[in-house]
Amino acid sequence: MKKEIPAPVIAVVSQNLPDIETHASLDNLFLYADAPGDPPEGSKPVKVQSWLRIINKECDYPLKVLGKLIETHMELPEQDEQEQILWGHNVTNHKKEFKEKLLSIFKQCNLTYTSGGHLSDGSSAPSKALSELIKGRDIPSIDAEFNRALANVNSEPREAVSAACNILESIFKVYIADEGLSKPQKQDLQNVWKVVRGDLGFDTKLVQDDDLKRVLSGIMSIVDGIGAFRTHASSAHGEGRKVYNLKPRHARLAINSAHTVALFVLETWDERRKK
Structure with a gap:
């Protein structure tokens, strides 16, 4: 089942985008985003609202189109984020205001925007917490895989599964390097883990509490399972005779599981550093 652009998001975009764009620039923007059909007739708000509804109706991945549509407005240059002053008075910064409204409505609708024009509904509580945790770490490989997983959960679930596994592999390799540990001969997920x-x-064997022991045992199984999932069902390897009918819900399961493990590892690592 495809994920359509929620009605509250359509309302925010159609009410605010016309304050920033002209009729001509709106046409160019929608065409750049691969919106179907000719520009609808009517005022700018009517045009935007109608075109977004057409995207929901005719596109296989409406969120993918919306992501490209708002990319320039979500990734504003630093100067466009600053307060605007004219004749000594503050002037409404429509670009900054629009971005803030988009962030607010995305949060309300459980959508996540990642750099490069990617909008996803695959973000869960672990994903949001992990996003915050990796923000302060200068590790491009982790950022890239995190964004790739969320960006492809609906349109390319095989790609998303591959990225979900890669983020664990990246974190484990960074940990080994930063802690000065000996690298295993074979640096696949299971061995670095x-x-x-x-x-x-x-x-x-070192945990006395039986319940916590079960949880730790489950975490180990999750990592092994995600590694096997990437091998057999993701885009990381070619397929054999058996073809996996991978759905977005399967990709979402892999992403949420991987992000939960990644979060636990990073939080444990941080706690050890503090001690």
Whole structure:
């Protein structure tokens, strides 16, 4: 089932985008975003609202089109984020105001925007928490895989599964390098995970609480499962005789599971550093 642009988002875009764009620039913007059909007739707000509804009706991935449509408005240059002053008085900064309204309505509708014009409904509580945690870390590979997973959850679930696995692999490799640990001969997910979990003390034999032991055991199974999932069902490898009918819900499961594990590892790492 495709994810349509929610009505509240259509309302915010159609009410605010016309304050920034002309009729001509709106036409160019929608055409750049691969919106179907000719520009609808009517005032600018009517045109935007009608075109967004057409996108919902005729496009396979409406959120993908919307992401491209708002890309320039979400990724404003620094000077466009600043307060505007004319004749000594503050003037409404429509660009900044529009971006803030978009962020607010996306949060309300459980949508997540990532750089490059990607809009996704795949963000869960672990994904949001992980996003905040990796913001302060200068690790481009983790940022790239995080964004790739969320951007492709609906349109390219195989690609999203591959990225979900890669973010774990990237975090584990960074941990091994930063902590000065010996790299395993084979640097696939299972082997780098074995080094990290050993160093962080994720050993069920060392845990006395039976419930926590079950949780740790489950985490180990999740990492193994995600690695196998990438091997058999993602875009990282060619397919054999068996073809997986991968759905967005499967990709979402892999992403949420991977992000939960990634969050736990990073929080444990941070706690150890503080001590």
